[in-house]
Each structure stands twice: as structure tokens, then as C-alpha cells.
Amino acid sequence: MLYREVGQFKTSYQSDEAVFPIAQDRWFVICLIAFALLIVPVFAGQYLYTEVLIPVLILSIAAIGLNILTGYCGQLSLGSGGFMAVGAYAAYNLMLRLPETNIVLVFLFGGVMAMLVGLVFGLPSLRIKGFYLAVATLAAQFFLEWAFARVKWFTNYAPSGSVAVGRIELFAIPIDTPGRIYIFVLAATVVLAIAAKNLVRGRIGRMWMAMRDMDIAAEIIGIRPLHAKLSAFAVSSFYIGVAGALWAFLRLGSWEPLAFDVNRSFQVLFMIIIGGLGTILGSFLGAAFIVLVPIFLNQLPSWLGIPISTAAISHIEFMLFGAAIIFFLIVEPHGLARLWAIAKEKLRLWPFPY
Amino acid sequence: MQARRLLTIASAALLAAAAYAAPARAQNEQFIPHLVYRTGPYAPNGTPFANGIADYYKLINERDGGINGVKITYEECDTGYLTDRGVECYERLKARGPTGASYVIPLSTGITFALTEKAPIDKIPIISMGYGRSESRDGSVFQWNFPLLGTYWTAADIIMQHIGQREGGLDKLKGKKIALVYHDSPYGKEPIALLQKRAQMHGYELLLYPVTHPGVEQKATWLQIRQNRPDYVLLWGWGVMNSTAIKEAVAVGYPRDKMYGVWWSGAEQDVRPAEDGSKGYHSITLQHSAGQFKLHEDLKKYVYDKGQGSAKWEETGEILYVRGLINAMLGIEAIRTAQDRFGKKPLTGEQVRWGLENLDLSADRIKQLGFENEVKPVKVSCEDHEGARTARMQTWDGKNWKIDSDWYTGDDKVLLPMVKDAAAKYAAEKKLSVGCLMMN
Numbered sequence: 001m002l003y004r005e006v007g008q009f010k011t012s013y014q015s016d017e018a019v020f021p022i023a024q025d026r027w028f029v030i031c032l033i034a035f036a037l038l039i040v041p042v043f044a045g046q047y048l049y050t051e052v053l054i055p056v057l058i059l060s061i062a063a064i065g066l067n068i069l070t071g072y073c074g075q076l077s078l079g080s081g082g083f084m085a086v087g088a089y090a091a092y093n094l095m096l097r098l099p100e101t102n103i104v105l106v107f108l109f110g111g112v113m114a115m116l117v118g119l120v121f122g123l124p125s126l127r128i129k130g131f132y133l134a135v136a137t138l139a140a141q142f143f144l145e146w147a148f149a150r151v152k153w154f155t156n157y158a159p160s161g162s163v164a165v166g167r168i169e170l171f172a173i174p175i176d177t178p179g180r181i182y183i184f185v186l187a188a189t190v191v192l193a194i195a196a197k198n199l200v201r202g203r204i205g206r207m208w209m210a211m212r213d214m215d216i217a218a219e220i221i222g223i224r225p226l227h228a229k230l231s232a233f234a235v236s237s238f239y240i241g242v243a244g245a246l247w248a249f250l251r252l253g254s255w256e257p258l259a260f261d262v263n264r265s266f267q268v269l270f271m272i273i274i275g276g277l278g279t280i281l282g283s284f285l286g287a288a289f290i291v292l293v294p295i296f297l298n299q300l301p302s303w304l305g306i307p308i309s310t311a312a313i314s315h316i317e318f319m320l321f322g323a324a325i326i327f328f329l330i331v332e333p334h335g336l337a338r339l340w341a342i343a344k345e346k347l348r349l350w351p352f353p354y
Numbered sequence: 355m356q357a358r359r360l361l362t363i364a365s366a367a368l369l370a371a372a373a374y375a376a377p378a379r380a381q382n383e384q385f386i387p388h389l390v391y392r393t394g395p396y397a398p399n400g401t402p403f404a405n406g407i408a409d410y411y412k413l414i415n416e417r418d419g420g421i422n423g424v425k426i427t428y429e430e431c432d433t434g435y436l437t438d439r440g441v442e443c444y445e446r447l448k449a450r451g452p453t454g455a456s457y458v459i460p461l462s463t464g465i466t467f468a469l470t471e472k473a474p475i476d477k478i479p480i481i482s483m484g485y486g487r488s489e490s491r492d493g494s495v496f497q498w499n500f501p502l503l504g505t506y507w508t509a510a511d512i513i514m515q516h517i518g519q520r521e522g523g524l525d526k527l528k529g530k531k532i533a534l535v536y537h538d539s540p541y542g543k544e545p546i547a548l549l550q551k552r553a554q555m556h557g558y559e560l561l562l563y564p565v566t567h568p569g570v571e572q573k574a575t576w577l578q579i580r581q582n583r584p585d586y587v588l589l590w591g592w593g594v595m596n597s598t599a600i601k602e603a604v605a606v607g608y609p610r611d612k613m614y615g616v617w618w619s620g621a622e623q624d625v626r627p628a629e630d631g632s633k634g635y636h637s638i639t640l641q642h643s644a645g646q647f648k649l650h651e652d653l654k655k656y657v658y659d660k661g662q663g664s665a666k667w668e669e670t671g672e673i674l675y676v677r678g679l680i681n682a683m684l685g686i687e688a689i690r691t692a693q694d695r696f697g698k699k700p701l702t703g704e705q706v707r708w709g710l711e712n713l714d715l716s717a718d719r720i721k722q723l724g725f726e727n728e729v730k731p732v733k734v735s736c737e738d739h740e741g742a743r744t745a746r747m748q749t750w751d752g753k754n755w756k757i758d759s760d761w762y763t764g765d766d767k768v769l770l771p772m773v774k775d776a777a778a779k780y781a782a783e784k785k786l787s788v789g790c791l792m793m794n
Contacts, residue, residue, distance in 0.1 A: 046449075051442050096783070149538060149564075156783070159547040159776065160487070160540035162467045166784040176475070252437075253471035256464065256540050258567065259437060295442060298432075310430040311392035311401075 003347035019198050036186055041179055049178035050251075051295065056288050057182075057189045058246045063271040063283035064196050065239025070269070071278035072200055073232035074212030075125050079118075079137035081264035082144030083237045084244025085257060086114040089154045091245035092163055096156055103170050107188070107245045114241020115234045117144070122233025126226060129215075141262050148257040164254035181250045188246060192239060197280050199235065208232050209278075240268075274328060276335025285336035289328075294321050384421060384689060384700050385451020386411070386428045387458055389443050389465070394434035395568035396593035398623045399674055403461060404430070405664035406678020409657055412664075413649075414686055416656040421689050422698040427451060433465060435593075440465035441472075448476055453700040457481050457685055457710070463541035466499075473498035478703035479710050481688075483681045484509075484617055484640045488544055489776035493711060493739040496777065497791045500710050500739045502684055502732065506544035506616065507772060508764035509638055510588070512745045513614050514552050515762050516638075517586055528557040533584035535575060535591070535599055538564035542590045545616070547776075549588075551768060569595025576602040589615040589637075596624035604631035614638065617745070621673040625750045633752040638745050639673070642680055642728040644755040646671040649679065649724030673755060680729055687723070688713050708793050711736055730761070736790035743769075 003024055010016040020026040044053065062080060069075050091110035094101055101109075121140040125133050148154050155163050168175045175184050199205055210218035211228040219225060248255050267290055275286020297317040301308050308316075332338050346353065388407065391400035411426045420426055429450060431443035440460060448455045457479045460466045466486040473480050474497065480486070481500045488507040490499035517532070518524035534549060536542030546562065553560045561584055563575045569591055576599075579587065587608065589599050596619045603610060611634040615624070620637025622644070650670060657663050658670075669675055692701050692709025701709075713734040720729050734741040743764035748755045781788050 047445050051445050055438075160463075160467075160543045162464075162540040164467070164471060164780075164784060252441075252468060254467045255437075256467070258464065258539055261567075299446070309392070310390060310432045311397075314393040314432040314434065 002350060003344050017201075019194060019201065033190055037183070041182070044179070044182070046178050049182045052292060053182055054178070054185055054251055056284075056291050057185045058243055058251060059268065059271065059291060060284045060287040061189055061192050061246065062240050062243035062268050063275065063287050064193060064280060065236045065243060066268050067272045067275075067277065067280070067283045068196060068200070068208070068239065069232050069236035071272055071276075071282075072205060072212060073208035073229065073236075074215075075122075075229060075232060076130060076134040077137040077236070078134050078262070078265045078269065079121060079140040079144070080240050080268040081260040081262055082141040083114045083118055083240040084247060084264060085144055085148055085260035086117045086237075087111060087241030087244030088248035088255065088260065089148055089163075090114065090241070091249065092165060093154065093156075095165060103168055103175070107242055107249075110245030111238040111242035114244065115238040118233045118237020118240075119230055122230050122237075125229045125233065138262070138265075141265055145257050145261060148260075160256075162254060162256040165249050168249060175250070185246060185250060188242070192242065193280055193284075196239070200280070204231060212278075270325070272335075274325060274335055276337030279335070279337040281340060282335045282337030285340070289336065293324055297321060381452050382420075382423070382700065383425045383427045383451055384456055385447075385454065386426060386685070387444065387447035387450070387455045388428045388430045389433050389440055389447075389458065389460055390430050391433050391435045391461070393432055394436070395570075396435040399593050399618070399621060400435065400461065402621075402623075402665060402669060402672050402674040403678040403681075405669075406675040406680075407459065407682040408664045408678075409653060409670070410679045410682035410686070412657050412662055413653055416660070416662070417652055421686060422693055424693070424698065424700055426686075433460075433462065435462050435464075437462070437464040437468050441468050444469055444472070448478060451700070453702045454478070455703055456689055456701065456706045457703065459483070459681060459685070461485070463487075463544070464539060467540055470496065470499055476703070477707070479707040481681065481685055481710070483684065484677075485541065488548075489773050489780060491738060491740040491773050492777035493736040494777075494788050494790050495781045495786060496739065498707060500734065500741075502734070502739075502741050503640055503680075503729075504617070504743060504745060504764070505740060506541075506590075507548040507769055508740065508743045509616050509745065510545035510548040511552070511764045511769060512762040513588060513616075513638055513747075514549070514556075515765065516747050516759060517614065518556070524556050530558040530586070531561060531582065531584040532558050533561040533563060533579060533582070533587045535563045535565060535572075535579075535587060535589050537569060537591050537595055538566050541592065541618075545588070545590060547772065548768070551772060555768070565591065565595060565599075568593060570598050572598050572602045576606045576608070579603075579608055580606040585612065587613045589613060589619045591615070591619050591624075596621075597627035600625060600628040600632050600635060604628055610635040614747075617677075620748060620755070622755070623672075623674070630752060632750050635750045636747055637750075637755075639748050639755075639757070640677060640680075641730055641742070641745060642673075642676050643746075643748065643757050644671060644673045644676065647676075647724070647728055648726060652724065676728065680725065683723060683725060683729075684713070684715075684732070687715060687719075704793070707791070710734060711739070711791075713741065 005022050008023055020029060066080050069077050087110035090113035091106045094109045095106050124136045155161050175181055207223050207228045210223055252259060271286035271290045274289050276282025294317055297320050298313060301313055390404035391397055411428055415426055429447055431447055433440035433443050440462060444458060455478050459481050460469055463485050466482045469480050479498050479500060483502045484504050486501045488505040490496035490501050491505055518527055549560050561582060565572055565575055591599055613635050615637035617638050617640040625632035625635055658667050688709040689706055691713055692705045696705045711734055715732045717731050730742055730744050732741040744761045746757050746761055747759035748757050
């Protein structure tokens with residue numbers, strides 16, 4: 001009832017190939033963006049911005065990036081943390097050495113450098129598959145972490161190896177308050193997410209998915225593995241690099257290589273597994289789940305007024321979070337995005353299911 | 355499905371509500387956020403420190419009814435020594451209480467670095483007693499950071515002075531090999547700059563051995579030490595890394611008597627796991643020693659006898675617990691100093707910052723507070739946010755830590771130019787306006 005596409009006739013190729021071909025989807029996305037842009041700033045406080053919205057949005061970009069590689073192209077990667085670090089340090093160095101550069105270019109540069117590094121580390125994927133590739137990308141993670149901890153040039157010879165960014169301005173408007181950072185990050189997320197959505201529905205996306213579903217069959221119908229796999233690595237690393245630069249500049253402000261250690265890679269991987277492999281929506285749901293559930297669990301006892309020790313709260317948080325992950329994976333192995341798809345199916349018939 | 359989405363939305367809404375509607379509290383209260391780590395790989399060291407701080411706040415409330423009648427309230431938040439969780443805790447707690455957070459004690463160099471960027475915006479001072487950025491001693495650049503009682507450069511400087519004295523003069527260090535086994539994070543890397551500077555001055559060779567977090571894997575490091583046979587090993591570890599290092603030293607037969615730990619590598623938790631193997635291991639202390647002292651009489655009477663203590667009574671003489679007491683005392687005295695100027699009422703972070711910058715504890719005052727022989731006089735100023743640069747050395751005799759040196763003072767001929775250079779570089783990189791912060 002609510003979600004019926006009956007009667008929406010596609011009368012041109014253009015409307016048939018739109019990013020959001022169904023009107024309800026289109027309106028839902030437009031309303032969501034409008035809500036995030038216009039309504040959220042009305043009520044959001046600083047905590048909501050800095051600890052909820054900004055981290056979820058930035059990590060969503062990273063999750064979209066990894067989803068392109070793992071969810072769409074089927075190449076398992078554990079190097080996301082390392083690629084985020086490349087983005088962060090590349091952006092830092094550009095800003096340090098050419099301070100007048102526009103901040104958008106700084107972030108794009110971070111993405112492009114991560115893309116180049118991703119291409120190099122993507123080369124083994126032409127020969128190795130599955131878990132073996134995961135191990136190869138893990139090597140990338142450790143190598144990159146090592147490089148940023150040891151090669152002093154990257155950190156501008158800072159004695160402690162920790163770097164910090166100065167004032168960030170976009171067209172002379174300082175991006176310093178949580179509200180402005182949020183708007184900036186939101187804009188980046190919307191642009192990148194729609195671009196990703198656009199990419200995966202077309203020729204390139206189908207090439208990736210063919211590669212994922214059966215690489216030999218894909219090769220036989222004329223898809224070149226070199227192009228398919230390396231383009232997935234390039235696009236994926238670009239997204240992850242941009243996310244890394246945003247994370248470092250707008251979330252951390254000051255960071256060390258430890259901020260992008262292997263735990264970050266796992267975090268991003270868990271996001272797409274829980275959110276849903278091969279969906280853009282899943283990247284958002286997964287990021288929200290992984291970032292917010294621990295914080296929620298940590299604060300729950302104090303809201304409920306249960307007096308327990310700080311240590312017990314932390315232990316309970318870990319246990320419940322683990323239990324929640326297992327619960328969701330059993331209930332819906334295809335991720336949170338699949339739940340959304342099921343809901344849409346149901347809404348199509350609601351309130352008269354048969 | 356919708357139920358789950360609703361849950362997400364509801365949780366976000368709850369988070370928002372929590373951020374907004376801090377529960378109504380009595381107004382005559384001074385709120386202090388208490389960032390702790392009672393879980394994770396560093397919990398054995400984080401817990402006693404957190405207990406010491408909490409017990410001192412309880413003591414002030416029970417014995418004196420607060421600071422000049424203003425009750426202290428505090429709330430714990432577990433960071434697990436993770437930077438992003440630490441920042442989350444800080445954001446969660448910074449606006450609590452009638453006047454917001456008075457100051458924040460991160461007890462992690464990583465979190466200190468991250469909060470250094472936020473402090474000037476939120477106007478909340480950071481007390482990083484014995485850790486944090488070494489150059490943050492310069493209060494004209496780092497207006498909101500207070501590395502009281504000593505920075506890592508001071509620590510490294512004093513350890514080198516002590517080794518020099520042991521060798522019979524700093525000039526005798528020529529040709530010697532000094533190794534630094536350090537936690538591979540900003541914390542562990544801090545002393546390198548000073549050790550290199552001293553190496554240039556005295557002609558010793560500095561060998562660097564990074565150990566990755568959390569530091570349980572050090573076999574390769576100590577094999578290298580066995581090969582290279584450094585004359586001394588400095589240990590810059592934290593948590594389980596310290597005890598692992600000492601055990602590995604025993605395993606490769608490196609003499610413990612030639613090992614010097616920083617003050618974060620010199621607690622009971624670090625030496626006990628290696629049992630007899632730790633005997634003879636040295637460390638610098640952050641002024642104080644292990645064992646109970648005058649203040650503990652009150653602590654027993656007002657806190658522990660009432661069953662309010664955070665730790666076990668036997669643990670209240672441990673190094674890190676005592677350090678927690680001292681850290682809390684310095685914070686409370688800063689608030690008291692600020693109250694003398696701004697009135698006996700709850701103060702903002704900005705006012706407490708003034709109190710920290712004008713903190714002046716004389717020997718008499720320290721005696722009055724019950725910290726005699728534990729803390730030397732402290733005088734903070736805008737130029738010197740460290741307040742004191744003195745320390746002693748201690749040795750583990752198998753059962754207890756024993757102080758076995760005189761007081762050393764960090765050599766400002768070496769330290770000051772380095773602080774100035776590093777602070778100026780930081781200010782230039784961040785395009786900061788430099789100068790002392792005035793308040794009218």
C-alpha cells in the first residue's frame with residue numbers, strides 16, 4: 001500500500017535508469033537529507049554532533065568504500081585502517097606544505113593518494129583470492145601503520161609522532177563548531193553516497209558484481225579481471241582515504257598511527273557485515289550500529305539509575321555488544337539492510353497481506 | 355524490523371536527551387569529570403590511580419564539607435586507555451554540574467594530545483601530571499595544559515643526570531650505549547628528543563627499541579639488547595608492558611640494576627609479576643615515595659572507616675594510589691586558589707585555569723595538607739606550567755620500593771631551549787596567537 005510502485009510508468013530511458021527509479025525511494029532519500037540538513041541542527045546539541053552524528057557519517061563513507069570492494073566486487077580486505085591512514089597523512093602533508101590549498105582539495109588529495117596506494121596493494125588480488133587476499137591486505141595494513149610510525153617525514157618530524165591540524169577554512173568560513181563540521185561532513189557523505197549508488201547500478205557496478213558472483217564466468221563474457229578488480233580497489237580506497245582524512249581532521253584534530261590500527265580495519269569490516277554486504281544503505285546502518293550501540297550500552301545503567309561500578313559497566317558493554325552482534329547475524333545473516341528490504345516487501349501489501 | 359529501526363532512533367534520541375537534560379542538581383557543587391580505565395590492558399595501573407583520586411575527593415567532602423563549603427561531585431567514565439573513547443567520555447561529561455567541568459585528568463598521553471585541541475574551545479584546563487606533551491610546559495602557547503610536577507623531558511633529563519653521577523660525571527658517558535625500550539605511541543616517543551640532545555652533548559650512543567601496544571610481545575627486542583649489550587636500559591612502558599620487559603630482562607640475563615624506568619614504569623604492579631627477578635630494578639619517582647603518610651590518618655578516619663574507600667586499605671600506600679591522591683590534591687588546591695579570587699562558589703573551567711596558573715604551594719601549606727615529604731613546593735606561572743622539576747630515584751628491594759637518591763632538578767639549560775623551540779613550532783604549525791592568558 002505504502003510502497004507500491006504500480007502505476008509508475010517509465011516513459012524514457014532516463015527515468016528507467018535513474019539512481020532511485022522508484023518514487024517512494026526518491027522521496028524518502030530527499031526527505032532524509034532535508035531532515036538531516038534542516039531539522040537536525042535545530043535540536044542537536046554538541047554531544048549529539050561530535051559523538052553520534054559526525055563519527056557515524058564519516059565511518060559510513062569508509063564502510064561504503066569497503067562495501068564497494070568487498071560487498072560488490074567480492075575482494076575481502078583487512079587494510080581499511082591503513083588506507084584511512086594514507087588519506088589522513090596525505091591530507092595532513094598537503095595542508096602542511098601548501099597551507100593555502102582549498103580544504104576540499106585537501107580531502108580529495110587524501111582520497112587520491114589512498115587510491116594510488118590501494119591500486120598497488122590491489123595488484124595481488126589478480127592472482128590470489130578469498131582469505132589469501134585478506135592476508136595480503138592485512139600486510140598492507142601493517143606496512144602502512146609501520147611507515148607512518150617510522151618515516152619521520154610523514155609526521156613532519158614531530159618528536160612524539162603525533163600530528164595536529166590547524167584551523168580549517170572553506171572559502172574563509174572556519175569549520176570549527178560541531179554544527180559546521182556536521183554540515184560539511186553531511187555534504188561529503190551525501191555526495192559520495194549518491195556517487196557510489198550511481199556507480200554500482202551501471203556498467204562498472206555490474207562488472208564488479210559479475211566478478212564477485214563468478215570470476216571465471218565473468219571473464220568468459222568479456223569482463224577483464226584486471227580492470228574490474230583494480231577499479232574496485234581504486235574506488236574503494238578513494239572512499240576510505242577521504243573518510244580517513246575527514247576522521248583525522250574533523251573528528252580527531254590530533255592523531256597518531258594508532259588511530260588507524262588493525263582494529264579500525266576490523267571495525268569497518270564488521271560494519272559492512274552487520275549492515276549488509278553489497279548495499280549502500282547497509283553501510284550506514286552498520287556504521288550506526290557499531291558506533292552507537294557501545295555508547296548506548298555504556299550509558300544505559302546510569303539512565304536507568306542502576307548503581308554499578310564503572311568497570312562492571314564496561315564489561316557489560318562488551319558482553320551485550322557481542323551478544324547483539326550474534327543476535328543480528330542469526331536473525332538476519334544478510335545484514336540490517338536486508339531487514340529493510342523485507343520491510344519494503346511487506347509494506348507493498350500492507351495492510352492486506354496474503 | 356521497524357522495532358529495530360525504532361530502537362536505533364530511540365537510542366539516538368536518548369543520547370540527545372542525555373546530552374541536554376543533565377539531571378537537576380543542587381547548585382553549590384563543583385563538578386569534576388573522572389576519566390578512568392578500570393578495564394583493558396592498562397587497567398592494573400589505571401585502577402589504583404583512579405581510586406586515589408576518588409578517595410581524595412571523598413575525603414574533602416567528608417572532612418571539610420567540600421572546598422570552602424562547595425561540594426565536589428564527580429562522575430567516572432571508563433576510557434580503556436583508548437583515545438576515541440576518552441574523547442567521548444570528555445564530551446559526555448564536560449557540561450555536567452552547575453558550571454561544567456572544572457578540569458580534566460586524562461591519564462593517557464594520547465587522550466591528552468586529543469584534548470589539547472579541544473581545551474581552548476571548551477575552556478576546560480587539562481592537568482596532565484607527569485605526562486602529556488613536554489613542550490606544554492610553555493603556558494604562553496599551551497594556555498590550557500598543566501603538566502604539573504614533571505614532563506617526560508624532565509624525567510629523561512633527571513635519569514641521565516643520575517646515570518652520569520653513577521658513572522662519576524656526565525663526561526664519563528662518552529662512548530657508552532644507552533638503550534630506550536619504549537611504548538610505541540606519543541607517550542613512549544616523548545623522551546627521545548631529550549635523550550638525543552643529551553647524546554650530542556655527552557657523546558653516548560642512543561639505541562631505540564619501540565614496543566607495540568600493548569607490549570606483551572618483546573622477545574625480539576630483548577634479543578637485540580642481548581646482542582648489543584647497552585650499558586643502561588631506560589624503560590618507558592605502561593601497564594603490562596613493564597612487567598613483561600622486566601621478565602624478558604631476566605630471561606636474557608640483562609642486569610636489572612642497569613635498568614631505569616620512568617615514573618610510569620615504577621609501581622608495585624610492574625615489578626611484582628617478575629618476583630625475585632625485579633630485585634635491583636630502578637625507577638624515577640614523581641617526587642613521592644611508596645607507603646602511607648600523614649594524610650592516611652584522615653583517609654582512614656573519614657573514608658575507610660566509614661566503608662567508603664575505593665580500594666582495599668592495604669593498597670592505599672601503593673605508588674600509583676599515592677600519585678592519584680597527589681593529583682587530586684593539586685586540582686583541589688587550584689580550585690581553592692581560584693576561589694580566593696572569584697568567590698567561594700562553583701567555578702567555571704576558565705576560572706579554575708586561573709587557579710592552576712597561580713597555584714603556589716609552600717612547604718608549610720603542603721605540610722598542612724598532610725603531604726609532607728611527598729611533594730616539594732610547587733609554584734606555577736604562565737611561563738612554567740610544570741611548577742616543579744624535582745625528582746628522586748627509587749629501587750625495588752624485592753618487597754618494597756626504597757628511595758635511594760637525593761633530589762635532582764631538571765637542568766633548564768637543556769630543557770628550556772627545547773621547550774621554547776617545540777612550543778614555537780607548534781604555535782607556527784597551528785597559527786596560534788601566543789601570549790599569557792589574562793583574566794580581569
